[in-house]
Amino acid sequence: MIAQEQKPIEEILGYLKGKRKVAVVGCGGCSTFYRTGDKAAVEKRAEELMSKGKEVLKIVLPFSIQACEIEKSGVWLEKNRKKLEGYDAVLVLSCGSGVQVVADYINEKMGFAVPVIPANDAIGLVGGGPRSLKETCQSCGMCELGKTAGICPLTECGKGLMNGPCGGVREGDKCEIDEKKDCAWVKIYKRMEQLGELDKFEEIRDPHEWSKMKRPRLFEIENPVGISEMMGALPGMLSTMLGPKPKLDE
């Protein structure tokens, strides 16, 4: 999922200068998991804005209704069409994708001309949990994990080296850039050692093919997941949540 941090209110107020009526839209996807766009976050942002004299419309998207999926979030925007009319700005509490999808819909499909403003800073595709997460993948379009013992050289290595480690590894095998982070290339070495594949470590890996990352990348899906499939998934979801637990954050 996409991790996010909340922007400081001062920055948001800067974008909202001269705008009195502000709609605050949450997100029921990643932003709810990471508490940057759930109901409580919408309430808190709304209070902050009201304390600065703004008139606020709150649009909470229920759990699993992602701002970035317009088929779902569009329903909630349409529900609020009447109220949204006459608003000066829309603040979206999601990652940048949700903000843009909502902005496109409001301005192009709903026919309003309203600035849509981000409330969060997206910081990447993260994994792990439930409390500590780490950016693990930058969706580069040409996965290299098969060459690096399952550890991403582009994302986990601070410099994104295909042939590390660099000369800056710190005491305790920490990264040159941040002593709180482990050096990805020492990790790759240790993992390969564990797998008995150290000969692979000395191989020269070709430079990454950035041609696979011509932006923006487009993606087609033939059979989007529908409501019955989602309902059918509920028992599996429940048994996962209630079943035996994996070993989580030490």
Place this chain on the structure above:
Amino acid sequence: MKRRSDEIYSDLMRELEEGRYVFTGELEPEKAGDVNEPIEMARELLDLVVACNVTDNPQSFAYVSSLAASYQIQKETGMECVYQLRCADRNRMALLSDVLGAGVLGIKNILALAGDHVSLGDTPDAKPVFDLDSTTLIKLIRTVVSEGKDLAGNEIHNPPKLHVGGAAAPGAAHLKAEVAKVKRKIKAGVEYLQTQVVYFTDVLDRFFKELGPVDVPILVGIFPARTFGQADFFDKFVAGVDVPPDYLENMRATKQIKDKEKRKEEVDRVNVEFFTGFLEHLKGTPAAGCHMMAVGYPRVIPALKKIME
């Protein structure tokens, strides 16, 4: 000797090929619109070293282009330069352009480096590049020079004639991973290696032992500090480099000496005393020479060279 004489393009490579003990120095272009200071330093070093590295945005501080500085220093002083080239600031196209440009400007040696991360320097908001790494940059240069092709296989007309060196970090936190990387650089065709600064003989011994015999000459980096501050900086801020506490203390003590000349004498004495032991030890290692990062401190070099005679 492994290379034919028409495959030797620089004085540095010639001396290494001839098996002569090599001394190289280091020059640092600054944040300025000229390279007067490194030129002056180069003049002082002219008879003391075979070539001088010209640093490329060291510690990710943006300075005069290393290529421009290398060209100007060579032209004005005749000092052979080792153009340091880092991957941190350039993608593979810019790197290739600069390698070809170096050939045009008469540069004969390149030291291929990944480079410190830009967030550690004076322009932390810059976009870090690292499109290639030190290994693939070495491979690029070798492919250009010996095959007349770039990494994408495009032909290069009249390819430049220059040599490529690479770095090694004997004091690396994880020596086995470091040594495996060094061996990878050798596979990529690196023509000589230069180590990060080392102060401890046991660190150096461990590195040579782990590396085993290799077919590539290795210059060991040493850093006789001109001031206590320089030594302290290395100790505190340079990853993989520890400065011996005794040496550090002796350097600190020189700060108390009021008379400038006397202080200089004492700094020199401390350095010569410390490095006599280190260099004597170096004689018994496979090192092919010594890279002296004595930036702005050429006066100490003759005494150090003498130890190696």
